[in-house]
Amino acid sequence: MDFGLLGPVTATADDGTPVALGAPRHREVLARLLVARGRVVPVDRLVADLWEDTPPAGAVGAVRTFVAALRRALEPDRPARTPSRLLATVGPGYLLRADRTAVDARRFEDTAEQAAAAAPSAAVPLWDIALGLWRGPALADFPAACWAGAERARLEALRVDAVERRADALIATGSAREAAVALEEHTAAHPWREDGWVLLATALDRSGRRGDALAALRTARRLLAEELGTDPGPALARAEALILRGPADPATPGG
Known part of the structure; x- marks a missing residue:
């Protein structure tokens, strides 16, 4: 079963x-x-x-x-x-x-753990397997149930992390364009995650879209300032400096 x-x-x-x-x-x-x-x-x-x-x-x-x-x-x-x-x-x-192997949520966690420990080239297919287990929001039948809230939030946090780690592995293996497509959707759904914006800017830069990369970082700064009233973290500044410094080596990990 x-x-x-x-x-x-x-x-x-x-x-x-x-x-x-x-x-x-x-x-x-x-x-x-x-x-x-x-x-x-x-x-x-x-x-x-x-x-x-x-x-x-x-x-x-x-x-x-x-x-x-x-x-x-x-x-x-x-x-x-x-x-x-x-x-x-x-x-x-x-x-x-x-x-444990009979429950999709547990299989997701175990496969994500394997992917996190693997080299980028081996990690990408593992991240694909892990994320492919998702059919919608976790515990989707019970959006208002108090007992489901903590587990749903925990699993969703793991899923968001998996999306970003998969993108990082794609960038590291030279598939920046594929990473950029996934990250554009990801940052639209999770606009307050600085790591997502940094990865998106890196992927765009590695895809030869430096202007779009810098525009993504400006969008991140604006959202954080206007919506949350917070200053961007150092990761955004480092990403901008790296992009402005010059052409990136496509084989270098995306951070």
Whole structure:
């Protein structure tokens, strides 16, 4: 069984068949258990997370009903009265037994770690694999759920870092034009990240677009000053100095 958190929550059987997870609450219980990363989630914690300040009188029974429905969906061939192999009752709560490699978010983290330790030429395909696992915003089904907020923010921060590291590896391997295309989209979505602007300016410069590179740095300075009221960091100044100094060696890493 394969599980997805990098987008809407999904479950896929070993033969590649998507699992029908049922009602939104069923999907939310599955996602909450996946976020627990192999730890038991007590029933009262599930009640608090699903209903926050307004749990109904029958909330505990409802959670048990949701879990029973998930067990039927995830293990349709499990004989009646046989304990679930995947979604176990442990003490006062539930435990989802999923290998690390069976969860897309964990595979993303592991592949990104491998890419970060690799040489640029080997890193690029690893970054592509890692970023290719994303199907949309993490935990996309639950944008307002308090329990999902911290994990969604953590995964998104890792994704943003991966985009920038991939671009840096592309620049280092002489693929500055490809990096520039990705970074133009990236800086539009994340205009407050100075590292993104520095990489974009570097990629544009290495692509023979020095004027556009300097314009990108001016845009970054303006956004930081007008929108955030902050001065640019030293990285922007260093990038501008390097660009103005003269032609760059395309084989030199983009910083």
